Amino acid sequence: MLQKEYLIKFNQDGSRENTYANLVHYNVKIDENNIETITNIVDNFDYQKCLDEGYEWVSNDDYQKLIGNYDGQEYIKTKNGFIPKPPYEPTLEELKKNKIKQAGELFAQKRDAIRWIKVDDVNIYGFDCSSEDITNFTAAYIGLTNNLTKNNTIFYKVWLTKDTKGIVSLNIDQMTTVYNTVRNSQFENYTWYEDIKNKINNCNTKEELQSIIIE
Structure with a gap:
């Protein structure tokens, strides 16, 4: 089952634009029958609205890559997965x-x-x-x-x-x-x-x- 530790909206370059977290903004529970339930736990927050706006579920492992805790460098999201963030290219x-x-x-x-x-x-x-x-x-x-x-x-x-x-x-x-x-x-x-x-x-x-x- 897809890990849903974070709910993230990405910029066009694959970097994070906005982030929501499990147990902070919403709560993911899986019962004994492996049925998943997601509950909003912050006022005026709606995880489904976020998904409709293009947010994506992200696992904790991938989140650690995004913030630079995986191997010391930041990552970005691409269609082929998460890759090390390329050097900044000035305009x-x-x-x-x-x-x-x-x-x-x-x-x-x-x-x-x-x-x-x-x-x-x-x-x-x-x-x-x-x-x-x-x-x-x-x-x-x-x-x-x-x-x-x-x-x-x-x-x-x-x-x-x-x-x-x-x-x-x-x-x-x-x-x-x-x-x-x-x-x-x-x-x-x-x-x-x-x-x-x-x-x-x-x-x-x-x-x-x-x-x-x-x-």
Whole structure:
């Protein structure tokens, strides 16, 4: 006789959607004549209504598989019985979201990277370009353009080598070169990010999405 320890409704992928249990929601009794009687023991619960809605009887052994107590992994129900639950396969939209996040992280690295700029015929300095650094540079640049320093130069901290920072004196032409170089470079980064986001969002298959290289 079919074991009726659990009454379960399954999702389309074979995982459990909802579960009712013997001796909790209903009671299965078998008398000396092997006649089975099922009684509802919870108010507003009807096992027959559940069966009409697609619920299925499940034995305790199979239930233990479903919850991962059989051999340490979860199972799902298929037309051929209960099988180990396959690894989760993300949807196309989930993969797009992850790829856009990956592109965003690289974009932030590109946007904030140190720019090595030749400020004149002799000197090449490295300039920090995070949001805070851009704010500081803009303040210094505006001060210089308004001639607040009264000497047409301003002191600014830069990378002298890849390991060493120092303060140098920069004039308006040098600061303008830095301003334009960083602005154009970061604008290219923003353009790259928007373009690759559009490519990702326009993908119709996982294969198309996989072909997009984030670099």
